Amino acid sequence: MQTYNLAVIPGDGIGVDVTAAAMTVIEATAQRHGFAVTSQQFDWSCAHYLETGAMMPEGGIDTLRTFDAILLGAVGWPETVPDAVSLHGLLLPIRKAFNQYANIRPHRLLPGVEGPLKAKDFDILCIRENTEGEYSGAGGRVHQGMANEVAVETAIFTRTGVERILRFAFDQARARRGHVTSVTKSNAQKHSMVFWDEMTRHVAQDYPDVTMAMMHVDAMAARMVMAPESLDVVVASNLFGDILTDLGAAIQGGLGFAASANICPDRSGPSMFEPVHGSAPDIAGRGIANPIAAIWSAAMMLDHLGEAAAAKAILTATETATGQGIGTRPGQQSTDDITTAILTALET
Ligand code: GGG
Numbered sequence: 001m002q003t004y005n006l007a008v009i010p011g012d013g014i015g016v017d018v019t020a021a022a023m024t025v026i027e028a029t030a031q032r033h034g035f036a037v038t039s040q041q042f043d044w045s046c047a048h049y050l051e052t053g054a055m056m057p058e059g060g061i062d063t064l065r066t067f068d069a070i071l072l073g074a075v076g077w078p079e080t081v082p083d084a085v086s087l088h089g090l091l092l093p094i095r096k097a098f099n100q101y102a103n104i105r106p107h108r109l110l111p112g113v114e115g116p117l118k119a120k121d122f123d124i125l126c127i128r129e130n131t132e133g134e135y136s137g138a139g140g141r142v143h144q145g146m147a148n149e150v151a152v153e154t155a156i157f158t159r160t161g162v163e164r165i166l167r168f169a170f171d172q173a174r175a176r177r178g179h180v181t182s183v184t185k186s187n188a189q190k191h192s193m194v195f196w197d198e199m200t201r202h203v204a205q206d207y208p209d210v211t212m213a214m215m216h217v218d219a220m221a222a223r224m225v226m227a228p229e230s231l232d233v234v235v236a237s238n239l240f241g242d243i244l245t246d247l248g249a250a251i252q253g254g255l256g257f258a259a260s261a262n263i264c265p266d267r268s269g270p271s272m273f274e275p276v277h278g279s280a281p282d283i284a285g286r287g288i289a290n291p292i293a294a295i296w297s298a299a300m301m302l303d304h305l306g307e308a309a310a311a312k313a314i315l316t317a318t319e320t321a322t323g324q325g326i327g328t329r330p331g332q333q334s335t336d337d338i339t340t341a342i343l344t345a346l347e348t
Contacts, residue, residue: 015073
């Protein structure tokens with residue numbers, strides 16, 4: 001029997017609740033689909049940082065390397081640890097170390113979920129560049145605390161990095177409705193974003209069967225609200241993709257429904273799967289976090305591992321539950337109730 005060994009990093013706040021829910025669903029699905037799952041949990045989090053001075057121990061990356069995939073909950077506890085410390089101490093190093101350069105985020109309405117827009121039939125796949133760009137961590141500060149203080153954050157765009165994420169997006173479009181919209185701000189950012197546009201035209205030449213459009217990020221934000229049904233695959237840099245996918249989450253009913261996969265396309269290391277949402281300190285520990293984003297991310301993980309039927313079963317069960325009104329409105333059901341409804345739907 002095929003066995004998948006998973007690293008589980010619940011992280012902070014509601015990350016703990018939603019990863020537990022996702023693991024329950026994965027284990028139930030594995031039994032029914034003839035594969036096995038083993039897992040090891042890592043308590044790498046802001047609490048770990050406060051105890052040890054690091055979000056993860058030295059050698060943490062090498063430990064993760066031995067796993068088939070990583071399931072992550074949420075990172076951040078801004079009351080005690082600055083967000084930049086938690087993000088740059090855990091999430092970003094994992095994405096970079098395993099070359100998880102493609103962050104895939106699907107945005108569509110699940111049955112029964114209203115969402116804030118009139119348009120109901122949108123199905124957008126956002127592809128976010130995930131290892132460089134504005135989140136490279138390059139830069140510095142001088143004269144801290146003084147009147148002449150200067151802070152510099154350098155966005156790094158390499159030909160390799162930009163070309164591969166664009167090719168990834170065009171490949172995804174081929175398997176969908178055949179349209180890519182590449183997002184930049186090349187009227188204002190005249191070096192990196194003009195380069196990105198040039199690379200988009202260059203890559204598009206190899207995909208004559210895929211139609212392509214280029215948009216500025218501000219116009220794209222409006223487009224996602226005004227005409228989301230006109231979009232298929234949207235590809236953007238790390239920062240723009242991060243922002244647009246929170247907007248994507250909003251139009252699909254909220255962050256509780258927004259799943260994501262950090263994919264290492266060449267499979268030289270494990271890929272990582274996580275809900276888009278953060279640790280939500282305001283509802284942490286109350287048992288009311290919506291686990292659907294984490295469960296959908298778990299389905300993406302099984303699909304990536306080659307268990308497409310199991311992944312589909314989880315999505316179908318989730319859609320059955322939301323179609324019955326379970327998990328469609330914040331706080332109406334508990335995390336456990338939503339998970340149980342999905343487990344029940346899995347059995348039918
Ligand atoms: N579920 C992952 C998480 O905690 N996300 C919070 C966050 O700030 N993410 C930033 C990013 O995805 O780059």
